Amino acid sequence: MKILIADDHELFLKGLEMVLSDFSPQAEIVKAENYSDILTIIEKQKDFNLLLTDLAMPGAHWLEALKEIHAQLPDTPIIILSAVFDREIVQKTIELGAAGYIPKTSSNAVILSAVNLVLSGGVYIPAELLKGTSQNEFDMLKQVEDFSASQDLKEKAKILTARQIEVLRLIAKGESNKQIAYELGLSEGTVKLHVTAILKLLNVYNRTGAVAAATQLGLLNKDDKN
Secondary structure (H helix, E strand, O other): OEEEEEOOOHHHHHHHHHHHHHHOOOOEEEEEOOHHHHHHHHHHOOOOOEEEEOOOOOOOOHHHHHHHHHHHOOOOOEEEEEOOOOHHHHHHHHHOOOOEEEEOOOOHHHHHHHHHHHHOOOOEOOHHHOOOOOOHHHHHHHHHHHHHOOOOHHHHHOOOOHHHHHHHHHHHOOOOHHHHHHHHOOOHHHHHHHHHHHHHHOOOOOHHHHHHHHHHOOOOOHHHOO
16 A cells, blocks of 8 residues: 655654554555645656645645646545634535545544545545535435434444445445446545445445445345455
8 A cells, every 4th residue: 555645744744654554554655745745746656545635735725736636646535634624625625536534633543444434435524524514415424423323233224325225236346436436327426425324324444344234234135246
């Protein structure tokens, strides 16, 4: 695994490097200290599996920088790690292609949980930022957060929508988010949100766990699997 991390505060950057090294000891971690560094690095290297970056850094305005980074690395999940905690900014970063938004005040466990979710094809958004938003896709995640608080696994699985079952069956066949989006006529962002809902409702951390849980609950059969 190859991960690019960026922050203009050296102490935070080193701490993040340590957390990710514990998460994946074999990972190659490349560091950048500003947007200029990121853009220089990705001009030469395109094989990153994940990018974690601060939002407000020297070198460019975050809006233009994220557009350029996503254009250069369209298939690389991007997670924002920021002290900025604003719902509109979070929504804008997701619209620009980010797959996650983690407050810098988050614990190491939350950061690693978010990384696992994003690497599984989902979208991580703090529960606090889901409340009160009117955007349909965010409402879907808010419903999951609210429902997950008090129900057992079988009850949670019952609120998987027909579309989410379709996504789950294609996950079981080994299809990527991009392939699922094409087959179902959805945007890739919408597929990511469905994957997030599926993982949260089935209480698993990755796609393999989702398939195993869904099989156990009778949501999949042999014909659904690759």
